[in-house]
Amino acid sequence: xxxxxxxxxxxxxxxxxxxxxxxxTEHERILYHVIKSKQNMGIxxxxxxxxxxxxxxxxxxxxxxxxxxxxxxxxxxxxNKGRKHYIAAEFEPSxxxxxxxxxxxxNLDTEFINFLQKHCVKIIYEQKVATLEGILDxxxxxxxFNVEFTPQQIEEIVNALVLDNEITEVESNGMGxxxxxPVGTVCxxxxxxxxxxxxxxxxxxxxxxxxxxxxxxxxxxxxxxxxQTCVHFTKWLDF
Amino acid sequence: MVTQxxxxxxVHLMTNQFGNIVAKVCESLLRRGPLTLQLxxxxxxxxxxxxxxxxxxxxxxxxxxxxxLEQQDGLEDGPKANTQxxxxxxxxxxxxxxxxxxxxVSSEFDECKELLEGLxxxxxxxxxxxxxxxxxxxxxxxGNCEDIVQENLLKLLAARYVxxxxxxxxxLATPVKDETTAxxxxxxxxxxxxxxxxxEQRVLGAAAPMDAQRFSIITNxxxxxxxxxxxxxxxxxxxLELDRESAVEEEEVVLLRANFEEFMCRLxxxxxxxxxxxxxxxxASIVLRAMLEAVRSLEKRVKTEKSVPLSLNTIFExxxxxxxxxxxxxxxxxxSLVQLGCSSSARGTDESYSIDLKKIVxxxxxxxxxxxxxxxxxxxxxxxxxxxxxxxxxVETEKxxxxxxxxxxxxxKMLFKLWSDGYLHMEKITVAAARQSQFLLWKVNxxxxxxxxxxxxFHAALNLSKRVAYEREKEKELINLPADKQxxxxxxxxxxxxxxxFVLESSLRELxxxxxxxxxxxxPSLLKA
Ligand code: SF4
Numbered sequence: 001x002x003x004x005x006x007x008x009x010x011x012x013x014x015x016x017x018x019x020x021x022x023x024x025t026e027h028e029r030i031l032y033h034v035i036k037s038k039q040n041m042g043i044x045x046x047x048x049x050x051x052x053x054x055x056x057x058x059x060x061x062x063x064x065x066x067x068x069x070x071x072x073x074x075x076x077x078x079x080n081k082g083r084k085h086y087i088a089a090e091f092e093p094s095x096x097x098x099x100x101x102x103x104x105x106x107n108l109d110t111e112f113i114n115f116l117q118k119h120c121v122k123i124i125y126e127q128k129v130a131t132l133e134g135i136l137d138x139x140x141x142x143x144x145f146n147v148e149f150t151p152q153q154i155e156e157i158v159n160a161l162v163l164d165n166e167i168t169e170v171e172s173n174g175m176g177x178x179x180x181x182p183v184g185t186v187c188x189x190x191x192x193x194x195x196x197x198x199x200x201x202x203x204x205x206x207x208x209x210x211x212x213x214x215x216x217x218x219x220x221x222x223x224x225x226x227x228q229t230c231v232h233f234t235k236w237l238d239f
Numbered sequence: 240m241v242t243q244x245x246x247x248x249x250v251h252l253m254t255n256q257f258g259n260i261v262a263k264v265c266e267s268l269l270r271r272g273p274l275t276l277q278l279x280x281x282x283x284x285x286x287x288x289x290x291x292x293x294x295x296x297x298x299x300x301x302x303x304x305x306x307x308l309e310q311q312d313g314l315e316d317g318p319k320a321n322t323q324x325x326x327x328x329x330x331x332x333x334x335x336x337x338x339x340x341x342x343x344v345s346s347e348f349d350e351c352k353e354l355l356e357g358l359x360x361x362x363x364x365x366x367x368x369x370x371x372x373x374x375x376x377x378x379x380x381x382g383n384c385e386d387i388v389q390e391n392l393l394k395l396l397a398a399r400y401v402x403x404x405x406x407x408x409x410x411l412a413t414p415v416k417d418e419t420t421a422x423x424x425x426x427x428x429x430x431x432x433x434x435x436x437x438x439e440q441r442v443l444g445a446a447a448p449m450d451a452q453r454f455s456i457i458t459n460x461x462x463x464x465x466x467x468x469x470x471x472x473x474x475x476x477x478x479l480e481l482d483r484e485s486a487v488e489e490e491e492v493v494l495l496r497a498n499f500e501e502f503m504c505r506l507x508x509x510x511x512x513x514x515x516x517x518x519x520x521x522x523a524s525i526v527l528r529a530m531l532e533a534v535r536s537l538e539k540r541v542k543t544e545k546s547v548p549l550s551l552n553t554i555f556e557x558x559x560x561x562x563x564x565x566x567x568x569x570x571x572x573x574x575s576l577v578q579l580g581c582s583s584s585a586r587g588t589d590e591s592y593s594i595d596l597k598k599i600v601x602x603x604x605x606x607x608x609x610x611x612x613x614x615x616x617x618x619x620x621x622x623x624x625x626x627x628x629x630x631x632x633x634v635e636t637e638k639x640x641x642x643x644x645x646x647x648x649x650x651x652k653m654l655f656k657l658w659s660d661g662y663l664h665m666e667k668i669t670v671a672a673a674r675q676s677q678f679l680l681w682k683v684n685x686x687x688x689x690x691x692x693x694x695x696x697f698h699a700a701l702n703l704s705k706r707v708a709y710e711r712e713k714e715k716e717l718i719n720l721p722a723d724k725q726x727x728x729x730x731x732x733x734x735x736x737x738x739x740x741f742v743l744e745s746s747l748r749e750l751x752x753x754x755x756x757x758x759x760x761x762x763p764s765l766l767k768a
Contacts, residue, residue, distance in 0.1 A: 202614065228709045
């Protein structure tokens with residue numbers, strides 16, 4: 001929840017003064033050089049070994065000492081969390097490594113995303129018809145977040161809500177509810193859930209056991225799995 | 240689209256209604272395409288007599304159409320040798336829908352329900368047979384019966400719910416390529432499917448009675464005076480010609496049957512109206528209903544291929560005519576039209592609107608598939624599926640997980656599952672240079688997805704239907720158990736049986752609505768509004 005209350009954890013750190021690099025061993029210097037050359041992408045330990053041709057134990061030892069001297073830091077690579085990944089201390093890891101705004105410590109920051117999404121849905125619900133700028137503007141004025149969002153970030157959140165079928169994308173026609181919005185502007189409205197709260201209407205197929213059955217491709221009228229012997233049916237028809 | 244499970248379901252329906260032998264004949268036609276009598280005998284290993292009587296039953300019930308090919312090589316083969324039989328898959332499926340057809344008619348002309356019931360039950364009837372049926376049922380005087388039947392029949396003909404039967408054995412002009420070779424239908428290849436559909440379309444086209452004849456009966460009322468009744472008004476000439484023709488054809492017997500096409504059209508409209516009601520709101524559905532009504536009454540006068548653009552005034556008038564629509568203002572109607580995505584084109588001073596039913600059907604199909612994905616695979620799969628369905632092109636795994644906020648580890652697993660179950664299409668791309676050398680791209684392939692979902696629906700319908708039969712068997716066994724072995728009291732058993740039957744049958748009915756959405760509502764003949 002750090003981004004909701006406390007100061008942004010994503011503030012760029014000032015590069016460390018390079019004073020410590022004078023006292024490096026030969027191996028440490030080679031290794032540091034390689035890591036630094038990778039800039040904000042950092043490098044995986046196995047690749048370091050391959051590039052520097054240094055033996056394993058030397059690399060491990062040097063990494064430790066470089067870390068102690070605050071010249072490098074370990075980062076979590078979202079692509080592969082098991083791999084040890086290092087980056088020079090003066091760089092912030094790139095989006096490819098961290099996963100971008102929506103990631104924290106290598107994990108998708110679902111708590112943060114959910115909170116922001118709920119907030120957006122609330123805004124759209126209150127405004128009935130909302131544009132992207134409208135949503136962004138409301139968020140900025142509400143001061144609920146300590147982070148400045150870019151329009152692109154809000155768009156990402158809103159798009160995901162559309163995919164979730166929480167909201168629907170509509171184009172303004174300049175009439176009725178849209179009269180203050182220029183014709184053709186993309187707007188968002190809360191999805192009409194067909195009366196039932198929360199969930200969209202369940203289709204005919206999805207309402208019966210076979211429609212949601214993972215074994216449907218194995219099920220045959222006279223086979224081992226069959227409608228006559230099916231446990232899902234028996235449970236369904238247990239009156 | 241005739242899929243594997245579609246055939247199985249069709250055969251199951253035939254077995255239930257006409258027994259094993261008829262079903263066997265029907266199955267060989269469904270699987271292999273049109274066949275001659277000899278070939279059916281060979282493939283089914285039934286006696287010629289068995290096959291013949293099965294074919295008669297199937298033709299009587301509009302499940303098979305005979306046709307022959309024009310001989311070109313001049314060989315003096317008897318025409319019979321060349322007769323082929325074509326199974327009509329759609330009509331076979333329609334047998335599940337008879338209760339829906341009856342409901343439509345009873346809501347419009349309640350008095351005609353029994354007439355239609357007779358036609359559905361017997362497949363084809365002559366006017367005389369209908370009168371006889373009526374006479375058996377009621378103890379009314381003869382003359383009276385005839386009048387009632389005729390009157391009701393005219394209503395059904397005018398509404399196009401009843402039509403003349405097609406020609407018994409039309410002759411196709413040029414031999415269709417590949418005709419006699421055994422053709423497997425329901426194979427994955429859609430190309431083959433298309434081909435066989437062309438044969439079906441050609442045969443049905445050749446067999447269909449002329450438009451003018453289709454909804455008319457010529458009745459010889461005792462004194463050799465021909466009375467001609469028709470829905471069209473523009474054909475005074477034809478009528479004369481026709482009369483002469485029919486006189487020559489030794490007073491041909493007019494066979495009538497239910498016109499499934501019209502019923503499907505009605506059901507399609509109903510489905511669209513319902514879909515709009517849940518997706519948008521009551522107002523939009525009222526407007527859509529009014530538009531379809533207006534088109535229908537226009538259609539009766541002018542035969543139109545495409546939906547007629549309606550003027551705002553016509554629509555408004557029709558809305559005002561309906562009870563639910565009386566409270567709507569012109570502005571409200573206009574807003575609903577916009578909601579419906581109706582394209583308005585200004586012609587002169589009048590705005591006119593036309594409806595894109597195809598689009599509504601498409602949206603309803605999407606809803607159905609998405610709800611399967613949601614219930615079977617969960618919310619993350621639902622989001623990813625919707626993304627792919629919306630973009631309609633190949634998207635890379637990473638991009639999918641970024642856009643939908645699904646964990647990078649979870650996304651590929653789920654996508655893979657959807658792919659292996661036939662819901663997604665996948666492509667691998669190998670990049671030689673980069674470290675991460677392989678990328679997976681995913682896509683919703685609409686045509687193959689639709690075929691897959693339809694096949695699963697046929698499968699599910701078959702399962703429901705099989706379970707209905709199984710429950711009945713079980714019930715019989717339970718009844719026959721000695722009293723001391725009974726686990727349930729009579730009332731309990733009775734109640735359970737009723738609940739089970741209700742759930743299974745209503746599910747089957749609703750599932751069939753979904754089947755129609757994917758199978759029937761895209762038929763070219765229904766694409767007009
Ligand atoms: S009958 Fe049972 S096992 Fe077969 S598809 Fe349906 S739910 Fe699954």
